Amino acid sequence: MxxxxxxxxxxxxxxxxxxxxxxxxxxxxxxxxxxxxxxxxxxxxxxxxxxxxxxxxxxxxxxxxxxxxxxxxxxxxxxxxxxxxxxxxxxxxxxxxxxxxxxxxxxxxxxxxxxxxxxxxxxxxxxxxxxxxxxxxxxxxxxxxxxxxxxxxxxxxxxxxxxxxRVIRENQTVRRQLQTALDSRIIIEQAKGVVAYTHDEGMDEAFRRIRAYARETGRALTEVSRAIVAREIIV
Amino acid sequence: MSEARFAAALAALSQPHDGSGSLTEPILDVIPVTGASVSTLGDLFGSETVEASDAVIGRIDELQFDLGEGPCWDAISVGEPVLEPDLSTPIRTWSAFADALHREHEIGALFAFPVSVGSLRLGAVDLYNEEPMRLDGVAIDRLLVLSGLLGRRVLERAIRLSGDADTGISRHGRRLIHQATGFVIAQLGVSADDASQLIRAHAFAKGQSMEEVAQQILDRTLTFTVSGARIEGDA
Incomplete structure (x- = not known):
């Protein structure tokens, strides 16, 4: 390059x-x-x-x-x-x-x-x-x-x-925001599980599939993951 | 009066089970049978009586566990109530169970309702009456609702007994558990909470860690099915 x-x-x-x-x-x-x-x-x-x-x-x-x-x-x-x-x-x-x-x-x-x-x-x-x-x-x-x-x-x-x-708000809120990001990782892991089982594939492929779906539909990764876990959508 | 009792039973069985309240009393308040029991069945949590209102129904459970046949087994395998309003002219035949029961007790009627979480059947409510008796449509509907609530209570109990099964789990282990939770969601169509509670309860029942159970699920050597858990190598 x-x-x-x-x-x-x-x-x-x-x-x-x-x-x-x-x-x-x-x-x-x-x-x-x-x-x-x-x-x-x-x-x-x-x-x-x-x-x-x-x-x-x-x-x-x-x-x-x-x-x-x-x-x-x-x-x-x-x-x-x-x-x-x-x-x-x-x-x-x-x-x-x-x-x-x-x-x-x-x-x-x-x-x-x-x-x-x-x-x-x-x-x-x-x-x-x-x-x-x-x-x-x-x-x-x-x-x-x-x-x-x-x-x-x-x-x-x-x-x-x-x-x-969050710059105007206090530290606590930043910490909570970071924790929310880490918590949403839980939902992403669960969604990967749902998709990996459904398609009989590995976690890497499942994650790619979820991200591709999120991109195609213009939705956030966490939001799509939440919907998969709630069985509202099938990816 | 009967509506009020049913409402009270609903309220009682909707509360998270902390081990203090009775699971069978609310049922007996609504359904005028002699005795009732709640049990877990099968490979998932082992076959054991969770609560029996008297010794007779406790013994009826025990006979069914030992012989591997009887109304509770039929209820869990078909996922529907099993009704024997008059045991002198039984509808179904359980030769060993009927013989054993007959030797010990004279019982008029026997009923069993499946206890489930989502599509997973994990146990049964057994009811008996000294005299023959017929459950009407209202009684059957109410028992279906009450045994539906009992699924979560039975799960909570298993988890409560397991103590702090999830302390000492590594971060990596937690990630595996989240992914395995996704597998169970896909297998049973249950919520994420129910799925992770199932993993925890199964770990307790098997004397394994949640992490070990999660790994078996991800390896596909352990699969949750509507009638329990299928472990690779089992028929």
Missing amino acids: TEKTREQQLLQVFVTLADTLVADFDIVELLQMLVETCQSTFDVTAAAILLSGEDGLDLVASTSEESRTVELMVLASEEGPCLDAFHEGRAVTVPDLREGEGWAGFRAVALENGFSAVHALPMRLREQSIGALTLFESREDVLSADDVDAAQALADVATIGILQE
């Missing part, structure tokens, strides 16, 4: 992000778009977002629904670069997972997943930290400093979008 098309692509991503940030946007949908965009734009193997809820960090969006990747992200909410990026509000890069110390559990599971490098980027606005965006690479660290900056910029736009709506 030439430098120019990448710049164009990035620009397009910002436009899409801005478009997503309309009133009453679906946070899960926004964050899902963000991880997929990062995966395709920066050519990383996987991307995921942990969001801060009542119960600590929890996985809210991921490019892979494969259980071993999900397992890694669950572990990442307890130890590792993502948790540090969230707490310290700075980017944490692990260029080679085989080297360095600490987070033995995280490193081992990340390597088992076939990942070799990790970039964990904080999602924060001033003093307010809401989560972390993590990019996984399977080759040696190939993300340039510019790539990391661009990814951080995308994360910042998403963070501002999420916080902006």
